[in-house]
Amino acid sequence: MFEEQIQMVDLHGQYLRFKEEIDGAMQAVIGSCAFINGPQVKTFAGHLAGYLQVPYVIPCGNGTDALQIALMALGLRPGDEVILPAFTYIAAAEVVALLGLTPVLVDVDSRTFNIDPRSIEAAVSERTKVIVAVHLFGQSCDMEPIMALADACHLYVVEDNAQSIGADYTFSDGRVRKAGTIGHIGTTSFFPSKPLACYGDGGALMTSDEELAARIRMIANHGQECKYHHQRIGCNSRLDTLQAAILDVKLKHLEEFAEARRQVASRYDEALSSCGSWVLPAKAAYSSHVYHQYTIQVKDGRRNALQQLLKEHGIPSMVYYPLPVHRQEAYRHISRLSGSLDISAGLCDAVLSLPIHTEMSPRQQQYIIEKLLDL
Ligand SMILES: Cc1ncc(COP(=O)(O)O)c(C=O)c1O
Helix, strand or coil, X not given: CCCCCCCCCCHHHHHHHCHHHHHHHHHHHHHHCXXXXXXXXXXXXXXXXXXXXXXXXXXXXXXXXXXXXXXXXXXXXXXXXXXXXXXCCCHHHHHHHHCCCEEEEECECCCCCCECHHXXXXXXXXXXXXXXXXXXXXXXXXXXXXXXXXXXXXXXXXXXXXXXXXXXXXXXCCCEEECCCCCCEEEEECCCCCCCCCCCCCEEEEECCHHHHHHHHHHHECCEEECCEECCCCCECCCCHHHHHHHHHHHCCHHHHHHHHHHHHHHHHHHHCCCCCEECCCCCCCECECCCCEEEEECCCCHHHHHHHHHHCCCCCECCCCCCHHHCCCCCCCCEECCCCHHHHHHXXXXXXXXXXXXXXXXXXXHHHHHHHHC
C-alpha cells in the first residue's frame, strides 16, 4: 500500500495550496452578508466572460439547471427532438425529458468518447431542433462539422461544457475558440470535482447572442426582468455569492490546473503505452485536452477485474459511465435511438478512469503505474 491515501481528486490538498486567498474571499462575503447576488457574482461572471472571450456569462445554480435553462430559452415545443450522445452523463437526457422533448440518442467516436458528427447527421429528422454536444472528459467535440450541419438544417447547438472548460477548439482555418462558446449556448457546472470547481453547487451559461442572454437571465430569475412581473415561466437558479467568490480565486489558476493534469496524463501516456491490455485516451487534433478524466479502455472484458485489483492495492478508479442512456430504465422507452449505438454500449463495458488531479505527486503516480503494469 502507498503511505498516503490515493484519491481520484484531491480537493483538500488543492484547498490548502490556496487557503489564504480562498479564506479571504469567503470572509469578505460573510462579512458583507450579501449571500445572494452579491457583487462577487457579477465580478466572477465578468472575469469568466473575459477568460472565455464570450460576451455573456450568466451564472446559475448548477450544471443541470444550466442545461434546462438553455433548452427553455430556445422556444421548443413538446415532442421536438434533441439529439444527444448515448455515452454521457445523464443530465442532458434528463432535462430534455423533463421539458417534454424527445431525446434522440446517437453514437460517439470510440477514440475521443465524444458525439460523432456523422451519427448526428444520420439522426436529423423534421422534428429535430437542437443538438447537445457534450464535451466529455476534457476535450471538445468536433464543433466545425456540427456547426455546419446545424446551419444547414436550422438547428440550435447547446454545448455541455461541464467537463472541459478551458479546452481550445481549433477550426480548419486556424481560428481558435474556447469550448462552450461556439454553439448558440454553452453550459457548465462548477461541481467540486470539475475543472473549474466551487465548494458546493454552481453552474453557468454562456452565449454571444444578446437576445438569448436576456432570455436566459430572465428564465433563471423566475421569468422576471422587473421584480414581481413574470413574463415567462422560469425557475430559481442562482450561483451563491460565496461560491462565486471561491470561483473567482480558482479561475485565476485554471490554466495552471489544466497544465498540472496534462503532466499527469503525459506520464500515464508514456508509462502505459507499451502495454497491450488497454487503449489509452486519444487526443483529437482539433482540441486541446484539459484531462478532467484520464480514461482507458480495458480490453478482453477485464475492466471489472482490473478495477477490483487496483482497489485491493488502495488505488481508486471510476467507471464513467456504466450504462449508456438507452439502457437506463427511465430513458429506455422514451428515447428515439439512431443507429446501433454499439460504440456507446461497448465503451460502458470497457472504460476505466484513473486518478488524475492537480495535486498528484510523481511518486504517487509511479505507484499507480507500477501496480497497473504488474496486475
Ligand atoms: C457532462 C455533464 N453535464 C452536466 C452535469 C451536471 O452538473 P451539476 O451536477 O452541476 O448539475 C455534469 C455533472 O456531473 C456533467 O458531467
